[in-house]
Amino acid sequence: MPFHHSASHRPGTKLPTLSSLAQVEQATEALAQALAATAVERDRAGGHAAAERELIRASGLLDLTTPRAYGGWGQSWETFYASLRRIAQADSSLAHLYAFHHLQVATILLYGRPEQHEFFLRHTVERRLFWGNALNPNDKRALAIEDGEGWRISGPKSYCSGSVGSDHLTFSAWHEPSQSLLIGALPSDRAGLSIRADWDAFGQKQTDSGTVIFDQVRLQAHEVLVRxxxxxxxxxxxxxxxxxxxxxxxxxxxxxxxxxxxxxxxxxxxxxxxxxxxxxxxxxxxxxxxxxxxxxxxxxxxxxxxxxxxxxxxxxxxxxxxxxxxxxxxxxxx
Known part of the structure; x- marks a missing residue:
């Protein structure tokens, strides 16, 4: 089955070049200062930091760990963690979002096949996708049922960092026959999928964590990162x-x-x-x-x-x- 994506989410403005360590540091520092300027007010208010998400997207740093073969900068994890620490000094909630995006990129690289790397990661770069997650392996309420060449996913997932306002999600669902997890990836606006902004902790208020509800969500075979x-x-x-x-x-x-x-x-x-x-x-x-x-x-x-x-x-x-x-x-x- 051929792979298909929905229309591009983002305008085609040029992103910063991050091919050198100095360029990464410069982009990181600019982003950290921009986030720090409003961090206190936003921490008091909580909620979804839509504008700040766009600052992260515009920084080009979402492509930092994506391999160059798929259009990313292919920087080391050491470089990424240095960038993450600096952003966390300014705003740990937004650093949380930033980190979880890169965790999902790593998840695709770890579990996906080479053609899935190309499919998901190249479009992540070209369309400037911001990834969230519904992976939480300890929450087995979402169930995966085989349906022809694909699957149907139903049930809730909790502690889904970065899910609110995300473009794509990685997720896990429990497969009863094998007593194990199915791991997949799909657009956040897939029919039957809803994301509730119900995170109410007293800290890390803007991590865009929520509850993801799957209601007979159709998962194509190529969206399964491994059975x-x-x-x-x-x-x-x-x-x-x-x-x-x-x-x-x-x-x-x-x-x-x-x-x-x-x-x-x-x-x-x-x-x-x-x-x-x-x-x-x-x-x-x-x-x-x-x-x-x-x-x-x-x-x-x-x-x-x-x-x-x-x-x-x-x-x-x-x-x-x-x-x-x-x-x-x-x-x-x-």
């Missing part, structure tokens, strides 16, 4: 590659980290395979049990495969590691 079981399998494969690249220099701890990643991937894939292959029939009805379709093979094959190297051993290893830090002992099944 729950797939992301853990991919991460486990990366661990294996990293360990193999060490050759004779590999340590017991290196090997242990690979074993934990594999155990996590197996535990989630096991549950997902059994649950999804069973739910096929709940979605398709009694006629789907006809032998001419052969749909039962998916459950039968998954059930037999998951019984090899029983999952209880992997759960035991994960539990021991979580409680004591101990890595699994090597076995012929490792």
């Amino acid at each position: 729950p079981a797939e992301v853990l399998a991919d991460l486990a494969a990366q661990r294996i590659d990293q360990a193999l690249a060490l050759g004779d220099a590999v340590t017991a701890a290196d090997r242990g980290r690979v074993a934990i990643a594999v155990a996590e991937a197996k535990a989630v894939a096991h549950r997902a395979a059994v649950e999804v292959s069973s739910q096929i029939f709940e979605l398709t009805g009694a006629s789907a049990t006809s032998s001419r379709f052969g749909l039962d093979r998916f459950w039968r094959n998954a059930r037999v495969h998951t019984l090899h190297d029983p999952i209880d051993y992997k759960l035991r290893d994960l539990g021991r590691h979580a409680l004591t830090g101990a890595f699994p002992e090597p076995t012929s099944y490792s």
Whole structure:
């Protein structure tokens, strides 16, 4: 499916060049001074700092950590944190917004595929998008249900920093069959998505944190930064590659980290395979049990495969590691 974006949000005025450390420092200082000028009054008033968001956008600093390959400045995280600290000295609430935007850029880079990096990040630069989040992994009330090639997301997410007034959001939703999180990204004005400005803490008043409500929000397949079981399998494969690249220099701890990643991937894939292959029939009805379709093979094959190297051993290893830090002992099944 081709990727599509809505119309550009921002006018085409030229942003500052931030290719050198001196230019970053200059832009940061100018922004910090502008925010400091109204920080006391705004802290008393609270609410949404729309004008100050535009100052951050106009500074060009939203593109600081986006790789140059996608039109950003590709600056180091050390440079970003120096910029963040200076802005926090002037206004910690707006620094919070600034930081969360860059956290979402990092989330896309971490979880997304190369084509998603291009899709989301190039348009972030070209359209000057300001990202917020609804990721909060501890809030599992928003549920992800597969719907054809995409998903439907329903339920609330709390503590969503930067969500109020954002252009795009990253988010997580709980996937019951695999007992894990789906992570995705989508425009903040997607049909069925509403953002409540209900943050009422006595500090950090202008972080634009709120509650994000998903009401049968349609998520396209290309907006999923990784399906729950797939992301853990991919991460486990990366661990294996990293360990193999060490050759004779590999340590017991290196090997242990690979074993934990594999155990996590197996535990989630096991549950997902059994649950999804069973739910096929709940979605398709009694006629789907006809032998001419052969749909039962998916459950039968998954059930037999998951019984090899029983999952209880992997759960035991994960539990021991979580409680004591101990890595699994090597076995012929490792």
